[in-house]
Amino acid sequence: MQLEELLARYGLWALGLGAGFEGETVTVLGGLMVHRGLFPFLPAVLAASLGSFLADQTFFTIGRHFRNAAYVRKMSARPAFLRALAVFERHPVGFVFAFRFLYGLRTISPLAIGTTKLRASRFMAINAAAALLWGTCFVSLGYLFGQGIEAMFGRVRSVETLLAPLAAIAIGGYVVRNLMVQHRSRLKP
Helix, strand or coil: CCHHHHHHHHHHHHHHHHHHHCCHHHHHHHHHHHHCCCCCHHHHHHHHHHHHHHHHHHHHHHHHHCCCCHHHHHHHCCHHHHHHHHHHHHCHHHHHHHHHHCCCCCCCHHHHHHCCCCCHHHHHHHHHHHHHHHHHHHHHHHHHHHHHHHHHHCCCCCHHHHHHHHHHHHHHHHHHHHHHHHHHHHHCC
């Protein structure tokens, strides 16, 4: 089975999972696949939005029901957790809507919000709207980025030619980001 056939068959599932676990990079790659004609636009947006929504709902639920667990207590000691709570206290609805767009607060925020008194139904409604906007924005960026690549370099002949360098960049960025986080944690007393 060729890569294009695999992407056509399982790509939207992979996009949803990737959007939930990794976020923007995978979603932009999904937009590139829309540009290549491998995914339809609306299903790609819905897959990315659903993946993001479910991941954030999961972290919210963990914060809500396991706030005294070792993992949540460990996370609550992090500066990003405290920043998320501080911003949430000032602008609860706006923060729930915007956290997924804020670098450094994306993954810890739903966990932090889960420890507050915000109703789960309210979080779910705002989270759904925000996830849909987020999915639309980042799939669209990937789609438009695909047009930019073709304008600069001409039509890319195969998906492999497009995915290999983008995957290397995404993996490299992930590794560098993790190394920077580890380095910062070693510097703290």
